[in-house]
Amino acid sequence: MTIRELLTLMPSQAVEDGELCAYALLGMSLLVCRLEGEVRVFENRCPVDGASLDSGRLAGAILHCPKHQGSWDLRSGRPVTGQDNQALRRFDVFEHDGSIQIVTG
Numbered sequence: 001m002t003i004r005e006l007l008t009l010m011p012s013q014a015v016e017d018g019e020l021c022a023y024a025l026l027g028m029s030l031l032v033c034r035l036e037g038e039v040r041v042f043e044n045r046c047p048v049d050g051a052s053l054d055s056g057r058l059a060g061a062i063l064h065c066p067k068h069q070g071s072w073d074l075r076s077g078r079p080v081t082g083q084d085n086q087a088l089r090r091f092d093v094f095e096h097d098g099s100i101q102i103v104t105g
């Protein structure tokens with residue numbers, strides 16, 4: 001059986017639309033972004049070679065990795081170009097009572 005836990009990350013207003021930020025939680029580095037009003041949270045690690053994605057370039061919904069320019073669509077976490085079809089690890093996200101929360105486990 002897998003135990004899933006709901007964890008509060010930060011206040012909702014801490015992430016503005018079109019912004020990327022890194023957040024450390026329980027030994028994990030997370031990439032938090034808001035696109036078209038909706039918050040998304042991914043592991044802050046490129047699946048190709050481990051670069052921290054918070055220093056990447058965001059163009060609309062497309063995130064370009066700072067190391068080798070791989071790119072992912074942050075609406076889904078799916079790769080846009082190549083990357084051996086490796087998607088970003090995505091967390092389930094909720095906004096509740098003015099806070100951003102994720103599900104782990």
Ligand code: FES
Pocket residue numbers: 046047048049050051065066067068069070
């Ligand atoms: S480390 Fe991200 S594309 Fe190479």
